Amino acid sequence: MGGCDGDGNVDQAGFGKPMPWIGVYIAAASLACAIAMAADTAAGFRYRQLWFPSRYFALNAMSLSVITVAVKLSVDLNTPMPRREEQLAKLSSSVLICTVMGNSMPSLGSMKNKELLSNVIALAILVITSFVNICIQLGSGAIFDFVMEHAFVMFLMLLLLVTLSFSSMMVPTSKRYLDIKYYEMHEPTLKDSLSRSCDDVFNKLKEDLLKYGMMAHSCNPQFIVARSVTCTASGALCLLSAVTLAQAMLRSYLASWTFKFDYCHGESDYQWSSMAILITQTIARRGNKSYKDEFKPEKYWIQQFIEIKERPFNLHIRSRRCRKLIHDSKNVVLDMLIRIQVGIVLGSKAVRLISILFMSPILLFCDLCSDLRKKFSPPEGSASKPDFSQYILHLEGEEELVHVMMRNKCDTIERWIEMGKNNQPKHLVQLLEETDPRGFPGVMDFDSDAVPPLDSAEPPNNWTLPIATLTSIAVAIPDIDPSARKRLLRGVREALMYVNIVEERLCAKQELMNARKAASIVFMGVDLFHKWLDVDLRKISLQVNTTKDVLEELACTAKDVFVKFKAVPTHGHLMESTSAWPVNVRAAHSMYRISETLLLDCESSDRDMSKRLFEKLSRMISDIIAACLTNLEHAIFIECSRSGIEGRTEKAWSAAILLGRTAEVMEILSQRELPCLGSDQLASIDEWRAMTSVP
Template sequence: MGKIGCSVDGNLNESKFSEPLPWIGIYIAVASLACAIVMAADLIHGFRYRKLWFPSKYYSLNATSLTLITVAIKFAVDLNTPMPRRIDQLAKLSSSTLICTLMGNSMPSLGTMENEEIWMNIIALGILVITVIANICIQLGTGVIYLYWKEHALIMFLMLVLLVILSFSALTVPTTKKYLEFKYKKKYEMAVEECSNGCDRAVEKKLREDLMKYWMMAHTCSPQFVIGRSVTCTAAGALCLLSALTLAEAMLRSYLMRGSFKFCNGESDYKWSTILVLILQTIAIGVGTIAPAIRWFTAVNFRCPTIGKKSGRKEFKVEKYWTQFLVEMKEYPFTIRIQNRQCRKLAHGAKDQIVDLCIGMQIGIVLASKVIRFISVYFMSRILLFCRCCKKLMNCNPNRSIDSASDSQPSSKPDLSRFVLHLEGENELVELMMKNNCDATEHWIQHGKKKQPKHLIELLEKSSSALHGVREFDSDLVLSLANEEPPHCWALPVVTLTAIAVAVPNTSSCLRKQLMRSVHEGLMYVKLIEDNLHAESDMANIMKAAYTVWLGVDLYHKWLDVDLNKMSFQAESTKEALEGLADAAKYRYVEFKKTYVNQCLLKESPSKWPIKVLAANSMYRISQTILQNYERSNIQSSERLFEALTIMISDILAACLTNLQRIISLKCFSSSVEVREESVRHAVFLLGKTEKILKLVNQKALPSFDPDGMACINEWRAFQKTKNQLPFSPSSTENETASSDLRDLHLNIE
């Protein structure tokens, strides 16, 4: 009988049921700690990227966070576990307060969601909040919660108000997204027109100035930033701060005024785990209150100097976009199919009444939020003005006139106010948003410069003036292994040439390591270019072959299963190494062909061949081309061959990287509104990393292609063949001597 929960005499063994509760308390504490960590991550992210409206990058309203909240607030919904001690009662209150904190932090995340996702998450949150409020009311009635009832009542009220604010703020998201997307397209066209008028500037300088405009537009129309600077988000920050202060008041009063409280005797079934939960939830509330409080304080600080200059009517005006979605919903015809005409009429009328009620509630929420902001400004303005007066008195000194004279000088920063995207009623924020973000582009460019690909830049400096290596790595005189050749991509020739360079005997290990590091850095940018410009083409399989082969070359110095280091050490001559690679490639091609021919894979387009077949075909053609020209040259030296291969790799990379300018520009417009700010920031950061590369490649003799032609290596090869150019030679002055010595060695296929 004891095994099924009963004692020997048949009575329930109640003590057995409560044994797991301390471990459940640890489970609650871990969930609370997880909430604290993600909110702290958002806080650090906001400070690091100087976004004091604190976007929700790590913590957002979704199924995972709602599940986490449900676990973390178990104390608040536990109806029958006795909680007699001071710590137990405070843990009940902290669980309720944590919900307010989490709702205040999750508000900006509404901007990143699709419409259906918003409604599903808001409904789920509403069910959770109503359940918590109902359970707390039951516990107040049964006596499980017998202290801090006033604090609980206030927290429940704040919880409900925050839920309403979140719900009705979500109604503005579709409208503001649509409106700001329309404005972004118009401003983008204006920016492109202005950018086209400055063609005489250097490419990197032109991109820098253009990106300042794109960044200002992308940042100010970011859906999270739009919600973060809204009046409802400001009010939510104030309410979140008030909930944290309520918990702090209860804790201080409990420990400083011990005589005014009478606690029950006994111990909670959660035992020692209650203390752990209270500590971690208090930390989570403290950390999570910082971001909403700063949003509130920033809005108050900005409004303090202008509160007296604005009329009351303008201050409490409800802008059109707050109710636009509901108005459109009211005008939209009723779509539910009802046969009876009278029932359709009643349903249509009920719909209009409900929407009118929602419009009234929306107006009321916006007005209440503006009242909260007005009251906050009224009381905080005295303190802030006093602080400013003290600061002015402290700064009064004889040299102040010199400082003021220097401050009065016109700023060299460009006026980007026309590129600030704002909603109705945000005209006063334009100047503030421009000043706070004018330096952001320069900041990220400088940050990018600290992470420049130094090894890649050193390699590109060796490239020839006309980038002949793009043409010369593959000769038309080499007999094909197949009837039809696959097209070239940028990455596969680079990887194949690097593998050949590693296999060349009697070369310095330092030079080989340097080349490998340079190619590793270069392929990251090649992949970025090919993924963006050839994403929908038939080159995907060829690019996959390139990066699969590079993984083996980079990590293990192996091309497929051929050990390149072993070949380099065992080969008696350079010719033997090249012949060995060509034979190995041909052998593997034949073996792979036998394997795949029964699967009819080789009957497909050559670009869809298996990646090992593509890699073998590339190695055979390139190694045969190099072998033919090596035998034809007068100077048969491993060092010179390695140098020629290095220059050829540099040429191909330089030709590919001419597309970086286009990639940077594409990132400013091709992304969706939810991620556009991050995309433009990455474009600015990329410009900082590649500014020197852009200078180097734009000094070359580049063909006059259209953008699609510049992105295709086959177009480059066709153009260079028609021009019948001379073999490539290093472009820099210090390489001219080497050019004359290597003339016979460079790959002349004419």
């Protein structure tokens, strides 16, 4: 029988052969955890934040699965592991669990309530399972060395689990409180921004960004948890567990060298892979920062328990005694949980205070060096920075953090703006500078009312589709310098990045969705393959004799696409609403109208027609782009001010980069005179055309 030897007994000879490769799998999972935590640490240093964000190593289903694989050694009950490296690897697995809990704690802030509950429960199951398995191994003798270290790390493991679990209870309350404060500050900030008239749009937007950046950063859900006293204490406990592992490793190696101490003889099934596990798990360590605070628990720590306590039980039980017993039991349990929460907070404050006492000489030395550097460095000629401390949103007991957060966040926003300035769209700037800066005539000229309509219903215009269609025609014009075509394509490619941002923020109407899709498809075909839909523009340019022939060919092709689609009986319901037109039909309609408009002013006998038409198309494209990008100020303001609490910091950063990248563009556009339209009307190209057509 398979699996048995000649005597009928189970043949176990091959059972341990895959174990080294399982060890490699464990080492790979540990390395993945280490890389993710190192990436978070690097991001914190790169952006000069006061904390290490949980971007790559957050508490979720995927990370918990990887952690479960990484700590397999600590739950392996019966595999013999007699060597020093293998006993240390078991200890390092326990320390890794502690490190994971400390490092992933800020990610609690970015979770919804149900997600928060499920992830904390899943982590608790993993930690308790590991704890029980380690206890079994200590009792069975599978773990025979570093017993005191294991006991101490297990205590830290449970303490970290309790701290993390109770810290999650303050997340909904603190997020709700700071979200209310954000909207209370948002209204006066918005009114102040709208009331200020300033010729320097860039500096006005920069000031608004600094304000909203302060508000967004200070109410960042991950930062709320990261600056809490329990997270600070968790960092200290993680560091303590890492020190415990370090002293165990040092003691074991020194003992073997000094006293010729020998471990048990024998070979583990994991063989050489246990050393790889030990190395990868040892490098996955880091801590958090600390700040001084008053030695008392703030109300938001227990607010969630108080709300649950005040909420009545809706139980359909007839017996009054049973209802009263359940109600009293609930209050007793919640009172106990409140006392535990208060104890955890006070204990965390004590740990933080001890950490500060140990770190105070280093901090004082750093402050002294900073003061000396300021004293001997030449004075800066720039004016002092404005005080935006009123825009720092903070919880009870965080008053001393305000000036630290303000200084850090001001510098961060300005760095993002400078980063954007170093990556400005030079081809777009060149396209805008080459055209006439007086007004925006191309917005009106690209589509004439003299062109007969293809259908009784005319779809609304958007910004991107006319730009893509005009660029397609420009590529098809014969006898044009290839370098001029290339410059135009580069400028339009850069412009569409910002035009799309304006449309996404300010023109997100359902009726324009197909037009935007058509524009992206048309320009991708022109940019990559020099094709409009399936029409080869280069082939048309070479086959026809004159520029007028090119326009007639494009208009005829576009009309055929539209008419053929309309002629199909089953497409009748789609033609009833212009928003339901397919992408190719929408693109064909735009090509037909623009080509026919250009034909109204086209003479076949004019030899310089190609050059003049290309210049005219470039001017139209530039004018439409310029008219659209006059909405950048509004789009940037919307980008940084309107988002959920979880995404506000990223929105503020992206708005700062966008402001830096478009600084020169806004400087060019500030020289043009805008029509007398409101901000909502300026975002619509049809409103521009309606205003321009009024005599």
